[in-house]
Amino acid sequence: MIVVWSRILDLKINFLNLAGLLTKSANSKWQIYVTCKKTWEMDMREYVIFKGSRNGLQLVLDASVEFEVLLENLAAKLESAVDFFSRGTMVEVPAKVRNLSFQEQEELSKLLAGYGLVFREVNDQCADDIAMFEPKEIERLVVAKTIRSGQEIIHQGAVVIDGDVNPGAEVIAGGDIIVNGTCRGMVHAGAYGDIRATITAQRLLASQIRIAGLIARAPDHLDQPDQAEVALIEDGIVIIKTVSMQEDEMQKLQA
Protein backbone atom coordinates (compact mmCIF):
# COMPACT_ATOMS: atom_id res chain seq x y z
CA MET A 1 0.00 0.00 0.00
CA ILE A 2 2.81 2.32 0.92
CA VAL A 3 4.45 1.73 -2.43
CA VAL A 4 1.79 3.41 -4.48
CA TRP A 5 1.62 6.31 -2.12
CA SER A 6 5.33 6.81 -2.21
CA ARG A 7 5.31 6.68 -5.99
CA ILE A 8 2.93 9.59 -6.16
CA LEU A 9 5.13 11.45 -3.72
CA ASP A 10 8.30 10.51 -5.59
CA LEU A 11 7.07 12.05 -8.77
CA LYS A 12 6.63 15.39 -7.12
CA ILE A 13 9.92 15.14 -5.30
CA ASN A 14 11.81 14.10 -8.40
CA PHE A 15 10.59 17.16 -10.15
CA LEU A 16 11.71 19.33 -7.27
CA ASN A 17 15.11 17.68 -7.21
CA LEU A 18 15.58 18.09 -10.89
CA ALA A 19 14.86 21.77 -10.58
CA GLY A 20 17.44 21.87 -7.82
CA LEU A 21 20.06 20.31 -10.03
CA LEU A 22 19.45 22.66 -12.90
CA THR A 23 19.80 25.77 -10.82
CA LYS A 24 22.77 24.50 -8.85
CA SER A 25 25.26 27.30 -8.48
CA ALA A 26 28.93 26.63 -9.07
CA ASN A 27 30.06 27.65 -5.63
CA SER A 28 27.56 25.57 -3.72
CA LYS A 29 29.64 23.29 -1.54
CA TRP A 30 26.87 20.74 -1.07
CA GLN A 31 25.82 18.59 -3.91
CA ILE A 32 22.25 18.22 -4.96
CA TYR A 33 21.27 14.67 -5.24
CA VAL A 34 18.66 13.67 -7.80
CA THR A 35 16.81 10.99 -5.99
CA CYS A 36 13.59 10.28 -4.23
CA LYS A 37 12.65 11.17 -0.75
CA LYS A 38 12.35 8.41 1.74
CA THR A 39 8.75 7.83 2.65
CA TRP A 40 8.41 8.11 6.36
CA GLU A 41 5.77 6.00 8.01
CA MET A 42 4.39 9.13 9.58
CA ASP A 43 4.09 10.63 6.17
CA MET A 44 1.06 8.42 5.72
CA ARG A 45 -1.04 11.06 7.26
CA GLU A 46 -4.53 10.13 8.27
CA TYR A 47 -6.41 10.93 5.13
CA VAL A 48 -9.02 8.43 6.06
CA ILE A 49 -10.61 8.41 9.49
CA PHE A 50 -13.23 6.11 10.92
CA LYS A 51 -15.59 7.64 13.43
CA GLY A 52 -18.42 6.12 15.35
CA SER A 53 -21.88 7.29 14.28
CA ARG A 54 -25.47 6.51 15.15
CA ASN A 55 -25.82 3.91 12.46
CA GLY A 56 -22.40 2.32 12.61
CA LEU A 57 -19.23 3.92 11.36
CA GLN A 58 -18.61 7.14 9.58
CA LEU A 59 -15.82 7.42 7.08
CA VAL A 60 -14.22 10.84 6.91
CA LEU A 61 -12.21 11.46 3.76
CA ASP A 62 -9.74 14.26 3.30
CA ALA A 63 -10.91 16.49 0.47
CA SER A 64 -7.44 17.71 -0.49
CA VAL A 65 -5.86 14.50 -1.75
CA GLU A 66 -6.41 12.41 -4.82
CA PHE A 67 -8.92 9.60 -4.71
CA GLU A 68 -6.29 6.92 -5.43
CA VAL A 69 -4.33 7.97 -2.39
CA LEU A 70 -7.44 7.82 -0.26
CA LEU A 71 -8.22 4.40 -1.58
CA GLU A 72 -4.71 3.12 -0.81
CA ASN A 73 -4.82 4.71 2.60
CA LEU A 74 -8.16 3.12 3.32
CA ALA A 75 -7.09 -0.28 2.05
CA ALA A 76 -4.01 -0.18 4.29
CA LYS A 77 -6.16 0.78 7.23
CA LEU A 78 -8.66 -1.97 6.63
CA GLU A 79 -5.89 -4.50 6.13
CA SER A 80 -4.23 -3.54 9.40
CA ALA A 81 -7.45 -3.98 11.34
CA VAL A 82 -9.16 -6.91 9.65
CA ASP A 83 -10.52 -8.30 12.90
CA PHE A 84 -11.55 -4.94 14.23
CA PHE A 85 -14.53 -4.43 11.95
CA SER A 86 -17.53 -6.68 12.51
CA ARG A 87 -19.23 -7.92 9.38
CA GLY A 88 -22.23 -6.09 8.10
CA THR A 89 -21.29 -2.80 9.75
CA MET A 90 -22.73 0.18 7.95
CA VAL A 91 -20.11 2.68 6.82
CA GLU A 92 -21.46 6.11 6.09
CA VAL A 93 -19.58 8.44 3.80
CA PRO A 94 -20.60 12.07 4.10
CA ALA A 95 -21.02 13.48 0.64
CA LYS A 96 -20.32 17.13 1.33
CA VAL A 97 -16.61 17.08 2.10
CA ARG A 98 -15.79 15.17 -0.97
CA ASN A 99 -18.03 14.80 -3.93
CA LEU A 100 -17.48 11.25 -5.09
CA SER A 101 -18.21 10.34 -8.66
CA PHE A 102 -20.34 7.30 -9.33
CA GLN A 103 -17.28 5.29 -10.30
CA GLU A 104 -15.46 6.34 -7.14
CA GLN A 105 -18.41 5.34 -5.02
CA GLU A 106 -18.45 2.01 -6.75
CA GLU A 107 -14.75 1.42 -6.04
CA LEU A 108 -15.13 2.46 -2.42
CA SER A 109 -18.10 0.20 -1.94
CA LYS A 110 -16.25 -2.71 -3.52
CA LEU A 111 -13.24 -2.23 -1.24
CA LEU A 112 -15.39 -2.04 1.87
CA ALA A 113 -17.43 -5.04 0.78
CA GLY A 114 -14.21 -7.04 0.68
CA TYR A 115 -14.01 -6.59 4.44
CA GLY A 116 -17.70 -7.24 5.02
CA LEU A 117 -18.63 -3.58 5.38
CA VAL A 118 -21.62 -1.90 3.80
CA PHE A 119 -21.14 1.41 2.02
CA ARG A 120 -23.73 4.15 2.36
CA GLU A 121 -23.57 7.77 1.35
CA VAL A 122 -25.13 10.32 3.69
CA ASN A 123 -25.63 14.01 3.30
CA ASP A 124 -25.20 15.45 6.78
CA GLN A 125 -21.76 16.65 7.61
CA CYS A 126 -20.50 18.22 10.78
CA ALA A 127 -18.13 21.15 10.52
CA ASP A 128 -15.65 19.65 12.96
CA ASP A 129 -14.83 16.85 10.57
CA ILE A 130 -13.46 19.33 8.11
CA ALA A 131 -11.57 21.16 10.80
CA MET A 132 -9.80 17.93 11.61
CA PHE A 133 -7.54 18.33 8.60
CA GLU A 134 -6.46 21.87 9.39
CA PRO A 135 -2.79 21.83 10.29
CA LYS A 136 -2.33 22.36 14.00
CA GLU A 137 0.51 24.23 15.64
CA ILE A 138 2.68 21.47 17.02
CA GLU A 139 4.84 22.05 20.04
CA ARG A 140 8.55 21.76 19.50
CA LEU A 141 10.44 18.87 20.95
CA VAL A 142 13.53 19.49 23.04
CA VAL A 143 15.92 16.58 23.44
CA ALA A 144 18.67 17.18 25.97
CA LYS A 145 21.07 14.41 25.09
CA THR A 146 23.42 13.22 22.40
CA ILE A 147 21.68 11.26 19.68
CA ARG A 148 23.84 8.25 18.97
CA SER A 149 24.21 5.94 16.00
CA GLY A 150 21.03 3.99 15.33
CA GLN A 151 18.85 6.33 17.37
CA GLU A 152 16.01 8.14 15.68
CA ILE A 153 14.15 11.24 16.73
CA ILE A 154 10.92 11.69 14.80
CA HIS A 155 8.61 14.58 15.59
CA GLN A 156 5.92 16.37 13.67
CA GLY A 157 7.00 19.82 14.78
CA ALA A 158 10.36 21.49 15.29
CA VAL A 159 13.13 19.64 17.11
CA VAL A 160 15.84 21.11 19.30
CA ILE A 161 18.76 18.88 20.24
CA ASP A 162 20.79 20.04 23.23
CA GLY A 163 23.70 17.77 22.44
CA ASP A 164 25.36 16.22 19.41
CA VAL A 165 23.89 14.20 16.57
CA ASN A 166 26.42 11.44 15.89
CA PRO A 167 27.04 9.66 12.58
CA GLY A 168 24.39 7.02 11.93
CA ALA A 169 21.77 8.89 13.99
CA GLU A 170 18.68 10.35 12.37
CA VAL A 171 16.59 13.37 13.25
CA ILE A 172 13.36 13.80 11.32
CA ALA A 173 11.23 16.84 12.02
CA GLY A 174 8.14 18.33 10.46
CA GLY A 175 9.55 21.77 11.20
CA ASP A 176 13.01 23.21 11.85
CA ILE A 177 15.90 21.38 13.45
CA ILE A 178 18.31 23.11 15.80
CA VAL A 179 21.36 21.26 17.06
CA ASN A 180 23.13 22.94 19.94
CA GLY A 181 26.23 20.89 19.35
CA THR A 182 27.90 19.05 16.51
CA CYS A 183 25.67 17.52 13.87
CA ARG A 184 27.28 14.57 12.08
CA GLY A 185 24.25 12.38 11.41
CA MET A 186 21.35 12.55 9.00
CA VAL A 187 18.95 15.43 9.56
CA HIS A 188 15.65 15.91 7.78
CA ALA A 189 13.73 19.14 8.39
CA GLY A 190 10.31 19.87 6.93
CA ALA A 191 9.84 16.14 6.46
CA TYR A 192 6.20 16.60 5.47
CA GLY A 193 7.02 18.95 2.66
CA ASP A 194 7.69 22.31 4.33
CA ILE A 195 10.35 23.90 2.11
CA ARG A 196 10.76 26.82 4.51
CA ALA A 197 12.20 24.57 7.19
CA THR A 198 15.82 25.15 8.23
CA ILE A 199 18.55 23.20 9.97
CA THR A 200 20.86 25.02 12.34
CA ALA A 201 23.86 23.54 14.12
CA GLN A 202 26.80 24.85 16.11
CA ARG A 203 28.99 22.69 13.90
CA LEU A 204 27.26 21.42 10.80
CA LEU A 205 29.11 18.30 9.67
CA ALA A 206 26.09 16.22 8.67
CA SER A 207 26.66 13.43 6.17
CA GLN A 208 23.36 14.27 4.56
CA ILE A 209 20.92 17.14 4.87
CA ARG A 210 17.32 16.79 3.81
CA ILE A 211 14.82 19.60 3.69
CA ALA A 212 11.33 18.76 2.48
CA GLY A 213 11.92 16.72 -0.69
CA LEU A 214 15.50 17.83 -1.33
CA ILE A 215 18.49 15.77 -0.40
CA ALA A 216 21.96 17.28 -0.22
CA ARG A 217 24.97 15.23 0.65
CA ALA A 218 28.16 16.51 2.16
CA PRO A 219 31.26 16.69 -0.02
CA ASP A 220 33.58 13.73 0.58
CA HIS A 221 36.06 16.00 2.32
CA LEU A 222 34.29 18.45 4.55
CA ASP A 223 36.24 21.10 6.42
CA GLN A 224 35.35 21.79 10.02
CA PRO A 225 33.24 24.93 10.17
CA ASP A 226 34.36 27.44 12.80
CA GLN A 227 30.97 28.94 13.45
CA ALA A 228 27.30 28.05 13.60
CA GLU A 229 25.74 27.34 10.23
CA VAL A 230 22.23 27.10 8.88
CA ALA A 231 20.95 25.01 5.99
CA LEU A 232 17.91 26.15 4.04
CA ILE A 233 16.32 25.98 0.63
CA GLU A 234 16.92 28.99 -1.57
CA ASP A 235 15.94 29.05 -5.25
CA GLY A 236 15.23 25.34 -5.19
CA ILE A 237 18.56 24.19 -3.78
CA VAL A 238 19.87 23.45 -0.33
CA ILE A 239 22.46 26.01 0.68
CA ILE A 240 24.55 26.40 3.82
CA LYS A 241 25.19 29.79 5.35
CA THR A 242 26.75 30.94 8.56
CA VAL A 243 24.14 31.97 11.07
CA SER A 244 25.55 35.50 11.25
CA MET A 245 25.20 35.85 7.47
CA GLN A 246 21.63 34.68 7.64
CA GLU A 247 20.83 37.11 10.46
CA ASP A 248 22.33 40.02 8.53
CA GLU A 249 20.21 39.19 5.53
CA MET A 250 17.08 38.95 7.64
CA GLN A 251 17.80 42.36 9.14
CA LYS A 252 18.31 43.86 5.71
CA LEU A 253 15.02 42.40 4.58
CA GLN A 254 13.23 43.92 7.53
CA ALA A 255 14.81 47.35 7.07
Added chain:
Amino acid sequence: MGEVIVITSGKGGVGKTTTSANLGTGFALQGKKVVLVDADIGLRNLDVVMGLENRIVYDLVDVTDGNCRLKQALIRDKRYESLYLLPAAQTRDKNAVTPEQMKQLCDELKQDFDFVIIDCPAGIEQGFKNAIAGADRAIIVTTPEVSAVRDADRIIGLLESEGKHNPKLIVNRIRPHMVKKGDMMSIDDIIEILAIDLLGIIPEDDYIVVSTNRGEPAVVNPISQASTAYKNIVRRLMGENIPLMIIEDNTSFFNKLKKIFNL
Protein backbone atom coordinates in the same frame (compact mmCIF):
# COMPACT_ATOMS: atom_id res chain seq x y z
CA MET B 1 23.53 -15.67 -13.57
CA GLY B 2 25.90 -14.47 -10.88
CA GLU B 3 27.19 -16.01 -7.71
CA VAL B 4 26.30 -15.09 -4.14
CA ILE B 5 29.23 -15.23 -1.71
CA VAL B 6 28.78 -14.68 2.01
CA ILE B 7 31.72 -13.48 4.12
CA THR B 8 31.30 -14.78 7.65
CA SER B 9 33.36 -15.57 10.75
CA GLY B 10 31.31 -15.98 13.90
CA LYS B 11 33.67 -13.83 15.92
CA GLY B 12 33.60 -10.09 15.57
CA GLY B 13 36.54 -7.93 14.59
CA VAL B 14 38.39 -10.49 12.47
CA GLY B 15 37.96 -8.51 9.26
CA LYS B 16 34.70 -9.55 7.58
CA THR B 17 33.79 -6.04 6.51
CA THR B 18 37.34 -5.22 5.36
CA THR B 19 37.44 -8.48 3.41
CA SER B 20 34.02 -7.81 1.83
CA ALA B 21 35.03 -4.31 0.77
CA ASN B 22 38.35 -5.46 -0.66
CA LEU B 23 37.05 -8.51 -2.48
CA GLY B 24 34.19 -6.45 -3.93
CA THR B 25 36.56 -3.74 -5.11
CA GLY B 26 38.97 -6.41 -6.34
CA PHE B 27 36.28 -7.97 -8.52
CA ALA B 28 35.37 -4.54 -9.86
CA LEU B 29 39.05 -3.97 -10.73
CA GLN B 30 38.86 -7.18 -12.76
CA GLY B 31 35.94 -5.67 -14.66
CA LYS B 32 33.22 -7.71 -12.97
CA LYS B 33 29.86 -6.31 -12.01
CA VAL B 34 29.64 -6.59 -8.24
CA VAL B 35 27.23 -5.64 -5.49
CA LEU B 36 28.18 -5.54 -1.82
CA VAL B 37 25.30 -6.24 0.54
CA ASP B 38 25.64 -5.12 4.15
CA ALA B 39 23.62 -7.64 6.17
CA ASP B 40 24.69 -6.15 9.49
CA ILE B 41 21.42 -4.36 10.19
CA GLY B 42 21.66 -1.95 13.11
CA LEU B 43 25.47 -1.94 13.10
CA ARG B 44 26.24 -0.98 9.56
CA ASN B 45 29.87 -0.33 8.67
CA LEU B 46 30.42 -1.31 5.07
CA ASP B 47 29.18 2.07 3.83
CA VAL B 48 31.81 3.85 5.94
CA VAL B 49 34.61 1.52 4.84
CA MET B 50 33.60 2.15 1.22
CA GLY B 51 33.31 5.90 1.87
CA LEU B 52 29.71 6.00 0.66
CA GLU B 53 27.91 6.93 3.88
CA ASN B 54 26.70 10.31 2.67
CA ARG B 55 25.00 8.79 -0.38
CA ILE B 56 22.57 6.55 1.47
CA VAL B 57 18.91 7.30 0.86
CA TYR B 58 17.26 3.89 0.94
CA ASP B 59 18.56 0.73 2.55
CA LEU B 60 18.09 -3.02 2.60
CA VAL B 61 15.10 -2.90 4.95
CA ASP B 62 13.39 -0.35 2.70
CA VAL B 63 13.74 -2.85 -0.13
CA THR B 64 12.38 -5.82 1.81
CA ASP B 65 9.57 -3.69 3.27
CA GLY B 66 8.64 -2.54 -0.21
CA ASN B 67 9.29 1.16 0.45
CA CYS B 68 11.41 1.39 -2.66
CA ARG B 69 12.56 -0.62 -5.64
CA LEU B 70 15.81 -2.53 -5.39
CA LYS B 71 17.51 -0.34 -8.00
CA GLN B 72 16.72 2.78 -5.98
CA ALA B 73 18.60 1.48 -2.97
CA LEU B 74 21.77 0.49 -4.81
CA ILE B 75 24.57 3.03 -4.43
CA ARG B 76 27.17 3.18 -7.15
CA ASP B 77 30.75 3.34 -5.91
CA LYS B 78 32.53 6.64 -6.44
CA ARG B 79 35.62 5.00 -7.95
CA TYR B 80 34.39 2.02 -9.95
CA GLU B 81 31.40 2.02 -12.28
CA SER B 82 30.65 -1.67 -11.93
CA LEU B 83 30.66 -1.69 -8.12
CA TYR B 84 27.50 -1.15 -6.09
CA LEU B 85 26.54 -1.16 -2.42
CA LEU B 86 23.26 -2.10 -0.81
CA PRO B 87 23.54 -0.54 2.67
CA ALA B 88 22.00 -1.89 5.86
CA ALA B 89 19.49 0.06 7.91
CA GLN B 90 21.01 1.63 11.00
CA THR B 91 17.89 2.37 13.01
CA ARG B 92 16.44 -1.14 12.79
CA ASP B 93 17.53 -4.54 14.08
CA LYS B 94 18.25 -7.96 12.65
CA ASN B 95 14.62 -9.07 13.00
CA ALA B 96 13.52 -6.51 10.41
CA VAL B 97 14.41 -9.03 7.69
CA THR B 98 13.64 -12.74 7.31
CA PRO B 99 15.86 -15.39 5.66
CA GLU B 100 13.18 -15.85 2.96
CA GLN B 101 13.31 -12.16 2.10
CA MET B 102 17.10 -12.26 1.93
CA LYS B 103 17.00 -15.28 -0.34
CA GLN B 104 14.59 -13.52 -2.65
CA LEU B 105 16.79 -10.42 -2.63
CA CYS B 106 19.90 -12.44 -3.49
CA ASP B 107 18.08 -14.22 -6.31
CA GLU B 108 17.06 -10.87 -7.73
CA LEU B 109 20.57 -9.41 -7.46
CA LYS B 110 22.07 -12.51 -9.05
CA GLN B 111 20.22 -11.72 -12.27
CA ASP B 112 22.06 -8.43 -12.75
CA PHE B 113 25.47 -8.95 -11.14
CA ASP B 114 28.41 -11.30 -11.63
CA PHE B 115 29.10 -11.39 -7.90
CA VAL B 116 26.92 -10.62 -4.91
CA ILE B 117 29.05 -10.30 -1.76
CA ILE B 118 27.25 -10.40 1.56
CA ASP B 119 28.92 -8.97 4.63
CA CYS B 120 27.62 -11.14 7.48
CA PRO B 121 27.26 -9.79 11.01
CA ALA B 122 29.13 -11.38 13.91
CA GLY B 123 27.27 -14.01 15.89
CA ILE B 124 25.15 -17.02 15.02
CA GLU B 125 21.67 -15.56 15.54
CA GLN B 126 19.08 -14.07 13.20
CA GLY B 127 21.58 -11.83 11.40
CA PHE B 128 23.77 -14.80 10.50
CA LYS B 129 20.78 -16.83 9.34
CA ASN B 130 19.63 -13.93 7.15
CA ALA B 131 23.07 -13.41 5.64
CA ILE B 132 23.64 -17.03 4.63
CA ALA B 133 20.08 -17.69 3.40
CA GLY B 134 20.71 -16.77 -0.22
CA ALA B 135 24.41 -17.64 -0.44
CA ASP B 136 25.80 -20.04 -3.04
CA ARG B 137 29.10 -20.31 -1.22
CA ALA B 138 30.69 -19.10 1.95
CA ILE B 139 34.06 -17.64 2.83
CA ILE B 140 35.14 -17.94 6.45
CA VAL B 141 37.47 -15.28 7.79
CA THR B 142 39.54 -16.06 10.84
CA THR B 143 42.62 -14.75 12.59
CA PRO B 144 45.41 -16.87 14.07
CA GLU B 145 43.89 -16.91 17.54
CA VAL B 146 42.28 -19.86 19.28
CA SER B 147 39.09 -17.93 19.98
CA ALA B 148 38.59 -16.92 16.36
CA VAL B 149 39.39 -20.42 15.13
CA ARG B 150 36.93 -21.98 17.53
CA ASP B 151 34.17 -19.60 16.35
CA ALA B 152 35.08 -20.34 12.74
CA ASP B 153 34.71 -24.04 13.47
CA ARG B 154 31.25 -23.44 14.91
CA ILE B 155 30.27 -21.48 11.82
CA ILE B 156 31.47 -24.23 9.49
CA GLY B 157 29.27 -26.67 11.40
CA LEU B 158 26.25 -24.36 11.19
CA LEU B 159 26.80 -23.82 7.47
CA GLU B 160 26.92 -27.57 6.94
CA SER B 161 23.65 -28.05 8.77
CA GLU B 162 22.13 -25.41 6.48
CA GLY B 163 23.32 -27.39 3.48
CA LYS B 164 26.15 -25.01 2.57
CA HIS B 165 29.13 -27.26 2.07
CA ASN B 166 32.76 -26.59 1.21
CA PRO B 167 33.28 -23.12 2.63
CA LYS B 168 36.67 -21.57 1.89
CA LEU B 169 39.02 -20.08 4.48
CA ILE B 170 40.84 -16.77 4.66
CA VAL B 171 43.34 -16.35 7.48
CA ASN B 172 43.66 -12.67 8.25
CA ARG B 173 46.17 -10.59 10.20
CA ILE B 174 49.11 -12.94 10.16
CA ARG B 175 52.26 -11.65 11.82
CA PRO B 176 55.06 -13.80 10.41
CA HIS B 177 57.64 -12.89 13.05
CA MET B 178 55.29 -14.11 15.76
CA VAL B 179 54.49 -17.30 13.91
CA LYS B 180 58.24 -17.89 13.52
CA LYS B 181 58.80 -17.50 17.24
CA GLY B 182 55.87 -19.84 17.94
CA ASP B 183 53.80 -17.12 19.61
CA MET B 184 51.05 -17.29 17.02
CA MET B 185 49.13 -20.16 15.46
CA SER B 186 50.53 -21.07 12.09
CA ILE B 187 48.44 -21.61 8.95
CA ASP B 188 49.03 -25.35 9.23
CA ASP B 189 47.73 -25.41 12.81
CA ILE B 190 44.53 -23.65 11.71
CA ILE B 191 43.98 -25.87 8.66
CA GLU B 192 44.50 -28.94 10.81
CA ILE B 193 41.65 -27.94 13.09
CA LEU B 194 39.21 -26.56 10.52
CA ALA B 195 39.97 -28.99 7.70
CA ILE B 196 38.65 -26.78 4.90
CA ASP B 197 40.30 -25.39 1.77
CA LEU B 198 42.50 -22.36 2.24
CA LEU B 199 41.58 -19.51 -0.09
CA GLY B 200 44.25 -17.08 0.99
CA ILE B 201 46.24 -15.46 3.74
CA ILE B 202 46.38 -11.78 4.56
CA PRO B 203 49.31 -10.28 6.46
CA GLU B 204 48.84 -7.79 9.25
CA ASP B 205 49.09 -4.42 7.55
CA ASP B 206 48.95 -0.97 9.10
CA TYR B 207 47.62 0.35 5.84
CA ILE B 208 44.26 -1.36 6.50
CA VAL B 209 43.62 1.11 9.33
CA VAL B 210 44.48 4.02 7.07
CA SER B 211 42.27 2.76 4.26
CA THR B 212 39.31 2.08 6.57
CA ASN B 213 39.47 5.58 7.99
CA ARG B 214 39.78 7.06 4.52
CA GLY B 215 36.86 5.09 3.18
CA GLU B 216 38.99 3.63 0.42
CA PRO B 217 39.54 -0.15 0.23
CA ALA B 218 43.18 -1.25 0.48
CA VAL B 219 43.20 -3.03 -2.91
CA VAL B 220 43.23 0.41 -4.52
CA ASN B 221 46.75 0.92 -3.14
CA PRO B 222 49.33 -1.13 -5.10
CA ILE B 223 52.08 -0.94 -2.45
CA SER B 224 50.16 -2.47 0.46
CA GLN B 225 50.90 -6.15 1.17
CA ALA B 226 47.30 -6.82 2.15
CA SER B 227 46.24 -5.38 -1.19
CA THR B 228 48.28 -7.97 -3.10
CA ALA B 229 46.87 -10.72 -0.90
CA TYR B 230 43.28 -9.63 -1.59
CA LYS B 231 43.94 -9.36 -5.31
CA ASN B 232 45.28 -12.92 -5.29
CA ILE B 233 42.15 -14.14 -3.54
CA VAL B 234 39.95 -12.43 -6.13
CA ARG B 235 41.83 -14.17 -8.94
CA ARG B 236 41.56 -17.52 -7.18
CA LEU B 237 37.82 -17.02 -6.81
CA MET B 238 37.68 -16.37 -10.54
CA GLY B 239 39.29 -19.73 -11.15
CA GLU B 240 42.95 -18.84 -11.58
CA ASN B 241 45.65 -20.88 -9.93
CA ILE B 242 47.79 -18.49 -7.88
CA PRO B 243 50.26 -19.78 -5.30
CA LEU B 244 49.94 -18.53 -1.72
CA MET B 245 51.96 -15.41 -1.13
CA ILE B 246 55.04 -15.58 0.99
CA ILE B 247 54.57 -13.01 3.65
CA GLU B 248 57.64 -10.91 4.18
CA ASP B 249 58.73 -10.26 7.68
CA ASN B 250 58.92 -6.51 7.76
CA THR B 251 59.88 -6.24 11.38
CA SER B 252 63.38 -7.65 11.33
CA PHE B 253 66.21 -5.19 11.16
CA PHE B 254 67.55 -6.58 7.89
CA ASN B 255 64.19 -6.31 6.18
CA LYS B 256 63.69 -2.78 7.38
CA LEU B 257 67.05 -1.94 5.93
CA LYS B 258 66.09 -3.63 2.69
CA LYS B 259 62.93 -1.59 2.51
CA ILE B 260 64.75 1.67 3.07
CA PHE B 261 67.09 0.97 0.16
CA ASN B 262 64.21 -0.38 -1.90
CA LEU B 263 65.88 -3.74 -2.52
